[in-house]
Amino acid sequence: MCGIVGYIGGKKAIDFLLDGLTKLEYRGYDSAGVAVNCGENIFVEKAVGRLDSLKEKLKNNLPVGTIGIGHTRWATHGRPSDLNAHPHSDCHKNFFVVHNGIIENYLQLKEQLIAKGHKFISETDTEVVAHLLEENYHGDFVLAVRDVLAKIEGSYSLLFMSKFDPDTLIAAKQDNPLIIGIGKDGENFIASDIPAIIPFTRQTYILNDGDIAIVKKDSISFVNRQGLPIDKKIFHVKWNAQAAEKGGYEHFMLKEINEQPKAVRDTISPHLNGKVTFNELNWNADFLNDINKIYIVACGTAYHAGLVGKFYIEKLVRKLVEVDLASEFRYRNPIVDNKTLVIVVSQSGETSDTLAALKESKRLGAKTLAVTNVVGSSIAREAEFVIHTAAGPEIAVASTKAYTTQLISMFMLALYMAQILKSVPAEEIERLIKLLKKIPAQISETLSDVEPIKTFAQMYGFNDDVFYIGRSLDYCVALEGALKLKEISYIHAEAYASGELKHGTLALIVEGVPVIALATQKSVYEKTLSNIKEVKARDAIVIGIAAAGNTSLEKYLDHVIFVPETDELLIPLLAVVPLQLLAYYAAITRGCDVDKPRNLAKSVTVE
Ligand code: M6R
Numbered sequence: 001m002c003g004i005v006g007y008i009g010g011k012k013a014i015d016f017l018l019d020g021l022t023k024l025e026y027r028g029y030d031s032a033g034v035a036v037n038c039g040e041n042i043f044v045e046k047a048v049g050r051l052d053s054l055k056e057k058l059k060n061n062l063p064v065g066t067i068g069i070g071h072t073r074w075a076t077h078g079r080p081s082d083l084n085a086h087p088h089s090d091c092h093k094n095f096f097v098v099h100n101g102i103i104e105n106y107l108q109l110k111e112q113l114i115a116k117g118h119k120f121i122s123e124t125d126t127e128v129v130a131h132l133l134e135e136n137y138h139g140d141f142v143l144a145v146r147d148v149l150a151k152i153e154g155s156y157s158l159l160f161m162s163k164f165d166p167d168t169l170i171a172a173k174q175d176n177p178l179i180i181g182i183g184k185d186g187e188n189f190i191a192s193d194i195p196a197i198i199p200f201t202r203q204t205y206i207l208n209d210g211d212i213a214i215v216k217k218d219s220i221s222f223v224n225r226q227g228l229p230i231d232k233k234i235f236h237v238k239w240n241a242q243a244a245e246k247g248g249y250e251h252f253m254l255k256e257i258n259e260q261p262k263a264v265r266d267t268i269s270p271h272l273n274g275k276v277t278f279n280e281l282n283w284n285a286d287f288l289n290d291i292n293k294i295y296i297v298a299c300g301t302a303y304h305a306g307l308v309g310k311f312y313i314e315k316l317v318r319k320l321v322e323v324d325l326a327s328e329f330r331y332r333n334p335i336v337d338n339k340t341l342v343i344v345v346s347q348s349g350e351t352s353d354t355l356a357a358l359k360e361s362k363r364l365g366a367k368t369l370a371v372t373n374v375v376g377s378s379i380a381r382e383a384e385f386v387i388h389t390a391a392g393p394e395i396a397v398a399s400t401k402a403y404t405t406q407l408i409s410m411f412m413l414a415l416y417m418a419q420i421l422k423s424v425p426a427e428e429i430e431r432l433i434k435l436l437k438k439i440p441a442q443i444s445e446t447l448s449d450v451e452p453i454k455t456f457a458q459m460y461g462f463n464d465d466v467f468y469i470g471r472s473l474d475y476c477v478a479l480e481g482a483l484k485l486k487e488i489s490y491i492h493a494e495a496y497a498s499g500e501l502k503h504g505t506l507a508l509i510v511e512g513v514p515v516i517a518l519a520t521q522k523s524v525y526e527k528t529l530s531n532i533k534e535v536k537a538r539d540a541i542v543i544g545i546a547a548a549g550n551t552s553l554e555k556y557l558d559h560v561i562f563v564p565e566t567d568e569l570l571i572p573l574l575a576v577v578p579l580q581l582l583a584y585y586a587a588i589t590r591g592c593d594v595d596k597p598r599n600l601a602k603s604v605t606v607e
Contacts, residue, residue, distance in 0.1 A: 002027055002028045002071060002072060002073050002074050002086070002098075002099070002192070003020075003021060003024025003025065003027035003028060003072040003100070003191075003192045003193070004069070004070070004071055004098045004099075004100055004157060004159050004178065004190065004192045005017050005020035005021055005024065005069070005070045005071075005189075005190065005192075005196055006068070006069045006070070006098075006159045006161075006169050006171070006190035006191070007020075007066075007068055007187070007188075007189055008167075008168075008169050008187065008188055008215055009066055009183060009185075009186055009187020009188065009217045010066055010185070010186050010187060010217065011066060011187065012062070012063075012064055012065070012066065013037075013063070013065055013066055013067055014034065014036055014063050014065075016189060016200070017036070017068050017069070017070035018034075018051075018054075019196075020070065020189070020191050020196035020197070021034075021054075021070050021071075021072045021196075023193075023195040023196040024072055024191065024192055024195070024196050025050070025051050025072050025596070026252075026395050026396070026397060026595070026596070026601065026603075027072060027100075027192060027602055028072050028074025028075075028601045029050050029051065029072060029074070029596050030048070030049070030073055030074060030080035031046065031047060031048045031049065031072075031080045031081065031082070031084065031085035032046070032047060032050075032053075032054040032070070032071060032072045032073065032085060033045060033047070033054065033070065033073075033085040033086050033098075034054070034063075034068055034069070034070040034087070035068060035069050035070075035087040035096040035161060036063040036064075036065040036067070036068035037065045037066075037067045037068065037161060037163065038063050038064060038065035039065065039166070042093060042096060042161070042163055043063035044087065044089070045061075045063075046082050046085035046086075046087075047082060047085065048080050048081050048082050048085060049080075050596075051072060066217075067161065067166060067167075067169065068161070069096060069097075069159050069161050069169065069190075070098065071086035071087060071098035071099075073085055073086060074601040076125070077102070077106070077123060077124050077126075078124045079123070083121055083122045083123075084122045084123055086098045086124075086126060087161075088122060088126045088127040088129070089130050090118075090130045090131050090133060091118055091119050091131065092134065095130050095134055095137065095160065095161070095162050095163070096130065096160070096161045097126060097129045097133065097158060097159065097160050097161075098158070099125075099126040099129060099156055099157070100156065100158075100176045100177075100192060100605060101154060101157060101158075101174070101175060101176045101605065101606065102125060102154045102155055102156075102606050102607070103126065103128060103129065103152050103153070103154045103156065104125075104153045104154035105152065105153040105154070106125035106128045106152075106154075109132065110127075110128050113128060113131045113132065113135065116135065118131040118134070118135070125154075128152075129152065132147075132148045132151055132152070133145065133148050133160065133162075136148055137162070137164070139164075141162050141168055141170060142170065142214055142223065142227070143227070145170045145172060145212060146212065146223075146225055146226075146227055149172055149174075149212070149225055154174075155174055155175035155176055155352065155606065156172070156173070156174050156175070156176055157171070157173045157174075157176040157177060157178035157192060157207070158171065158172045158173075159171050159190055160172075167216050168214060168215065168216055169190060169215045170212060170213065170214055170215070171190050171207065171212070171213040171215060172207075172211070172213075173207035173208065173209060173210075173211055174209050174210065175209060175352065175355065175378065175605070176192075176350065176378075176605045177192055177207075177350050177377065177605070178190065178207045178213075179191055179192075179193070179194065179197065179204045179205065179206050179207065179235075180204060180205040180207070180215060180220055181197035181203070181204050182201055182203040182204065182205070182220065182234065183200060183201055184201065186217045186218055187200075187217055188215050188216070188217060188220055189201065190213075190215060194239060194393070195393055195395070197237075198239060202236055202237040202238075203234050203236060204234065204235045204236075204237055205220065205222070205232050205233075205234065206235050206376040208381065210224055210225055211224065211230060211232070212224065212225065235376055239393060251396065251594045251595050252396040252595045253396035253398050253488070253580075253584055253594050253595055254594075256396050256400045256401045257400045257401070257447070257577070257580050257581060257584065259391075259401050260401045260440075260443045260447070260577065261440040261441065261443045261444040261447070262440070263389075263390060263391040263392060263401040263404065263405050264401075264404050264405055264408050264439055264443060265440040266390035266391075266392075267389050267390040267391070267405040267408050267409055268408055268412065268436065268437070270390075271412050271416075272412075272433065272436075272437070275419055275429070275433070276412050276415045276416040276419060276429075276433065277416070278412075278413070278416050280385065280386060280387065281369075281385050281387070283416075283417070283420060285420055288317075288417055288420055288421055289421070290339060291319065291341045291367065292319075292320075292339045293319075293320050293321075293322070293335075293340050293341075294313060294319055294320065294321045294322070294340070294341045294343065295323070295324055295334065295336070295340065295341075295342045295343065295361070295366075296309050296310060296321060296322070296324070296343045296344075296345060296410075297323075297324045297325075297329050297343070297344050297357045297361075298323075298325075298326055298344060298345035298351075298354055299325060299326050299327060299346075299351050299353055299354055299604065300399065300483065300604075301347075301399035301402065301403050301480060301483060302345040302346050302354070302399070302402070302403075302406060303323065303345075304403065304477075304480040304483065305345055305403050305407055305410065306323045306343075306345050306410075307323050307479065308407050308410065308473060308476045308477075308572050309321070309323070309343070309406075309407075309410035309413075309414070310322075310323050311472070311473055311569065312410050312411050312413075312414035312569060313410070313413070313414045313417065315569065316414040316415060316417070316418040316423060316424050317414055317417045317418050317421060317423050324357075325353075326344070326351065326353035326356070326357040327353040327607075329353075329357040329360070330356055330357050334360075334361075336360075336361055336364040336365070336366045337364060337366070338365040338366065338367070340361070340364075340365075340366040340367070341366065341367045341368075341369060342357070342358070342366045342367070342369070343368075343369045343370075343371060343410075343413075344357060344358045344368070344369070344371070344372075344379060344383065345410075346370070346371075346373075346377075346379050347372070347373045347374070347389075347391070347394055347399055347402035347406075348374055348377060348602070348603040349370070349372035349373065349374040349378060349379035349380050350374070350377055350378055350379065350603050350605050351379075351603065351604050352604060352605050352606055352607050353604070353607060355379050355382065356607070358370065358379060358382050358383060362382070362384075367384060367385075368382075368383045369386070369387065370382070370383035370386045370387070371386075371387045371389065371406055371409050371410065371413075372387075372388065372389065373390075373391045373392075373394065373402055373405065375388055387409050387413065389402065389405035389406055389409050390405065391405040394602075395595070395602070397487070397595060397596060397600050397602050398484055398487055398488050398580075400484075400580045403480060403576065404443070404573050404576065404577075408436070408439065408573060411436065411569065411570065412436070415429055415432060415433070415436075431567075432569070432570075435566050435567050435570055436570065438566065439566070439570060439573050439574070442563075442564040442566060442573075442574055443573065443574060443577060445564050446564065446574050446577040446578065447581075452559070452561065453561065453578055453581045453582050453585060454581075454585045456543055456559060456582060457581075457582055457584075457585030457586040457588070458585070458589050460514040460541070460586070461489065461491075461585070461586040461590055462589070463491065463512075463513070463514055464491070464492060465491070465492045465493070465494070465508070465513060465514075466482075466491055466492070466493045466513075466514045466515075466516065467493070467494055467495075467496065467505070467508070467513065467514070467515045467516070467535075467540075468481050468493065468495040468496070468516045468517075468518070468579075469495070469496050469497075469498040469501065469516070469517050469528075469531060469532075469535070470495075470498060470517065470518035470521075470528065471497060471498045471499060471521060471524040471527055471528050471531075472521045472523065472524050472568075473520075473521055473568065473569070473571070473572050474498075474518035474519065474520055474521050474524075474528065474545075474572075474575070475495065475497045475498070476572065477572045477575045477576050477579065478496070478516070480576055480579065481493075481495065481516060481518075481576065481579030481580075481582070482494055482495040483495075484579060484580055484582075484583035484584075485579075485586060487583075487600060488583055488584070488586075488587040488594050489583060489586040489587040489590050489592055490590070490597075490598070491586060491590075498517075498528055499531065501531055501534060501535070502534065506534065506535075506538070509534075509535050509538040510538060510539070510540075511538070511539035511540075512539065512540070512541060513541070514541045514542075514543065515535045515540040515542045515543070516542075516543050516545065516579070516582070517542050517543070517544045517545070518575055519532065519544050519545065519546045519550070519553060520545060520547050520563070520572075520574075520575050521568045521571070522547075522568050529556065532544065532553075532556050532557065533556060536556060536557075541558050542556070542558050542559075543557065543558060543559045543560070543561065544556075544557040544559070544561070545560075545563065545578055545579070546560055546561075546562055546563070547562070547563060547564070547565045547566075547571060548562045548564055548565050549562075549565060550562070563575055563577070563578065
């Protein structure tokens with residue numbers, strides 16, 4: 001994964017390139033670079049490290065050209081370094097390219113190009129693309145790019161600039177996102193994601209796999225890989241520009257945690273009309289009765305949301321649900337046929353493994369449904385059915401509002417299926433809908449009591465290990481809480497199903513180890529309590545998360561965080577909030593870079 005930007009128009013390209021890269025830095029931040037066509041020469045600058053290092057290098061030397069490309073990198077082939085930073089070029093510095101993805105056959109191509117006399121300076125897969133362009137260019141830029149695309153295998157979004165064609169940028173997409181922003185005054189923009197372009201335009205084209213865009217300052221046209229023209233519809237972006245900014249918060253993560261009441265409300269409201277509606281699905285009993293198995297497939301936080309989704313569907317619809325990590329799913333020859341429904345969950349809609357699992361499911365004949373936050377994303381376009389979460393842009397690497405909106409979407413999906421199949425009495429559905437409507441306000445209530453969480457984060461933020469325990473849905477939330485803590489504070493955090501403790505993990509519970517015990521599930525409350533006593537007996541420091549009113553728990557714990565009361569199916573939407581905040585403040589206590597944790601990037605578009 002990486003971020004790509006491009007500008008062609010009448011203004012200094014560098015201004016858009018640096019602004020756009022700042023917005024896309026969440027996609028990768030181990031090095032960055034720009035190339036700007038300045039007439040006689042093409043100006044290139046690259047810097048290892050954060051974008052600020054590149055800005056520092058450019059401070060007194062900003063190029064004036066009006067056509068340029070830029071890149072922020074998350075290394076796959078070749079360590080982070082100035083040389084491996086993009087843009088990459090051919091032997092004579094006539095062609096420049098930025099790339100997001102992996103060229104799988106690059107070693108073979110590199111050997112062939114070396115044999116023809118090409119000199120490589122980087123360790124990247126991308127550099128072969130620039131040399132291939134040099135090799136195939138005979139005066140026709142578009143034709144040369146098409147020839148290059150015919151030779152490369154893998155996933156990519158690519159943006160090309162040629163010294164010989166100073167009025168054209170060419171973009172191409174396969175499996176990784178790329179959008180074109182249509183400017184108003186003789187200028188156009190290219191970027192990997194919408195936040196880079198919304199300050200300038202809301203009119204966009206979203207590239208599909210196989211599309212090639214020929215972008216000039218006054219025109220944008222499209223051909224396919226055979227060179228045949230394509231007609232594309234303009235996509236109007238509805239996000240407001242501020243939504244992609246920090247809005248006064250110190251970090252995107254904190255802003256996004258606090259946006260959850262709105263995100264959840266916006267996700268619920270289009271689907272409640274006395275009952276739960278999904279016009280985009282329009283399923284009926286015949287369709288649902290034909291499904292004998294459901295898979296939920298996703299990665300990371302979205303996978304944890306899938307674990308909760310399993311509970312919802314199994315409890316309310318009484319259909320078997322398996323939850324799979326997308327990176328495992330397609331390699332284990334899953335039992336999928338036309339009676340299987342595969343639900344893929346992905347905030348970005350671009351996660352490579354999830355997209356591949358979706359494609360594999362389609363190939364095997366499954367019905368497919370995507371739950372995604374990004375309209376027009378690859379996953380949204382690939383799936384037969386789509387439910388959009390309305391979280392708005394999620395910029396922080398640590399996913400928060402995407403998780404709660406995924407949970408509420410899957411809860412509504414389960415209710416929708418239950419309504420059709422009449423697997424739950426109408427009064428019970430009515431009761432759950434009433435409770436569901438209260439969730440946004442209850443999240444706000446949970447967010448209003450931050451001080452104790454800050455204090456716990458300061459007290460325990462320097463411990464080496466933290467354990468999370470819970471049963472049933474509490475275990476699913478524990479997994480998400482532990483992931484949040486690990487990824488942004490670098491504390492070793494593990495989540496265990498409480499009942500598993502005595503099968504091994506209890507050996508790690510010693511005096512002073514913090515244990516976060518989730519005890520919100522009434523149906524297993526007594527069992528959870530006995531597990532809490534087990535860890536307390538080993539002198540662990542136990543912080544409980546419980547439903548308001550459960551004061552009897554306090555005497556067994558060192559601290560308790562109460563969340564508002566609701567049905568046990570819905571309480572994960574509340575219980576996760578203090579865990580997100582705990583992770584956030586622990587990371588702050590440790591001085592970590594919350595929005596850009598080490599080694600990670602927002603959108604994992606490589607395998
Ligand atoms: O965009 P996706 O929902 O497909 O992303 C999946 C994971 O990469 C993502 O949830 C990741 O685990 C987050 N960093 C967790 O906070």
